[in-house]
Amino acid sequence: MTLPDEFLWGVSTSAFQIEGAFTEDGRGRSVWDEFSPVVDDDTAEIACDHYHRYADDITLMKDLGVGAYRFSIAWPRVQPTGKGPANSAGLDFYDRLVDGLVEAGIDPVATLYHWDTPQVLEDEGGWLGRDITGRFAEYAALVADRLADRVKLWIPINEPVVVTLSGYAIGEHAPGKSLLFGSLPAAHHLNLAHGLAVEALRANGANAVGTANNHSPAWPATDSPEDRFAAGFYDTIHNWLFADPQLTGAYPEEAAPFLPIVDGDLEKIAAPLDFYGVNYYNPTRLKATTEGEPLPFERIDIDEYPKTSFGWPVVPEGLTEMLTTLKDRYGDRLPPVYITESGCSYPEDLADQARIDYLDSHLSAARAAGVRGYFVWSIMDNFEWDSGYSQRFGLVHVDYKTQERTPRDSYRWYRDVIAGDN
Numbered sequence: 272m273t274l275p276d277e278f279l280w281g282v283s284t285s286a287f288q289i290e291g292a293f294t295e296d297g298r299g300r301s302v303w304d305e306f307s308p309v310v311d312d313d314t315a316e317i318a319c320d321h322y323h324r325y326a327d328d329i330t331l332m333k334d335l336g337v338g339a340y341r342f343s344i345a346w347p348r349v350q351p352t353g354k355g356p357a358n359s360a361g362l363d364f365y366d367r368l369v370d371g372l373v374e375a376g377i378d379p380v381a382t383l384y385h386w387d388t389p390q391v392l393e394d395e396g397g398w399l400g401r402d403i404t405g406r407f408a409e410y411a412a413l414v415a416d417r418l419a420d421r422v423k424l425w426i427p428i429n430e431p432v433v434v435t436l437s438g439y440a441i442g443e444h445a446p447g448k449s450l451l452f453g454s455l456p457a458a459h460h461l462n463l464a465h466g467l468a469v470e471a472l473r474a475n476g477a478n479a480v481g482t483a484n485n486h487s488p489a490w491p492a493t494d495s496p497e498d499r500f501a502a503g504f505y506d507t508i509h510n511w512l513f514a515d516p517q518l519t520g521a522y523p524e525e526a527a528p529f530l531p532i533v534d535g536d537l538e539k540i541a542a543p544l545d546f547y548g549v550n551y552y553n554p555t556r557l558k559a560t561t562e563g564e565p566l567p568f569e570r571i572d573i574d575e576y577p578k579t580s581f582g583w584p585v586v587p588e589g590l591t592e593m594l595t596t597l598k599d600r601y602g603d604r605l606p607p608v609y610i611t612e613s614g615c616s617y618p619e620d621l622a623d624q625a626r627i628d629y630l631d632s633h634l635s636a637a638r639a640a641g642v643r644g645y646f647v648w649s650i651m652d653n654f655e656w657d658s659g660y661s662q663r664f665g666l667v668h669v670d671y672k673t674q675e676r677t678p679r680d681s682y683r684w685y686r687d688v689i690a691g692d693n
């Protein structure tokens with residue numbers, strides 16, 4: 272296993288948010304196909320049409336000078352029903368993409384799962400059931416068998432906390448279930464699937480394997496014991512429910528009783544990692560809710576900082592706080608860290624100084640904390656889940672009518688930063 276020696280400059284995307292081509296080459300339906308259309312009747316049936324325009328998009332990345340590109344593989348393209356032999360036409364696309372990246376001198380960083388669960392598996396229980404964990408390991412083996420000779424870094428699951436909370440607890444994301452604490456089995460099965468996939472990837476020749484966990488400092492609204500309890504409760508779910516078992520082999524004690532753990536699961540989940548990926552956007556402020564409320568916490572606004580178009584506070588010191596907390600909590604059990612996602616949505620304009628300022632401050636915080644690489648979310652505007660095309664995170668503007676790509680000022684800024692570092 273080798274991690275790149277040099278600092279890794281990267282950009283990130285995900286399959287469902289950019290590829291389009293829903294029905295091409297045997298792709299099956301996913302939970303997000305079913306969950307769409309979203310706001311403004313937006314769907315990702317075309318999105319950035321990356322499935323057909325990947326070569327031009329690689330050229331954009333090559334000209335940017337990045338050393339790595341984090342993308343995801345669409346499970347429903349590789350296994351249309353989430354089980355059985357691989358759909359080779361589906362895998363062929365990722366072969367073409369990976370070959371193009373290698374030719375361009377860009378390290379491929381592959382995420383196996385970025386939320387597009389095959390609908391057939393969701394109909395059979397999805398992440399609430401245990402069966403999907405074995406399916407995911409089979410899928411991981413099929414993909415590694417084809418791509419492990421060229422992919423540099425592997426990430427089994429993107430942000431399992433968001434799948435659990437937004438997909439199964441409060442229903443904001445696919446599959447749209449509002450089960451509150453009834454969503455916790457999904458958290459355990461996502462952890463188990465992560466561990467089984469780490470094993471399957473390595474067994475099929477994978478180089479380095481890590482995570483892409485979302486982390487957000489949990490700030491109490493006041494110093495009252497109630498608000499501190501609320502923030503602590505949220506902190507456990509958002510920051511430690513996945514990191515603890517993955518890095519230490521044990522769940523936070525207050526969560527373990529609610530999880531369908533079977534003997535041997537924790538050992539599997541704690542499969543050793545070569546790197547730890549952090550997705551950071553902003554801190555979260557919590558206040559206690561009144562007696563009888565379903566959840567003991569409520570997320571409230573953080574309004575003493577500037578905000579992005581998404582209403583998210585711009586707090587680079589929150590990234591410093593999170594990286595320091597991770598080091599303090601895990602010590603030498605924390606593998607080398609990459610920022611696998613960091614970015615911001617702002618208006619459509621090509622002149623995006625606010626985005627430059629955001630990235631500049633977060634990059635400085637990340638480098639000061641000694642991370643091994645930084646991946647901007649995102650190389651181009653794309654389908655922002657339940658917010659559709661209303662939020663733009665791209666270094667490159669996308670005209671969704673013509674599919675024209677136009678680099679923003681931030682693209683040129685990042686290119687110069689990378690060139691300056693090389």
Ligand SMILES: O=C(O)[C@H](O)[C@@H](O)[C@H](O)[C@H](O)CO
Pocket residue numbers: 285288429430433485550612648655656664
């Ligand atoms: O972190 C996430 O939620 C996802 O990984 C991305 O798919 C989002 O699009 C991005 O973060 C902006 O919200």
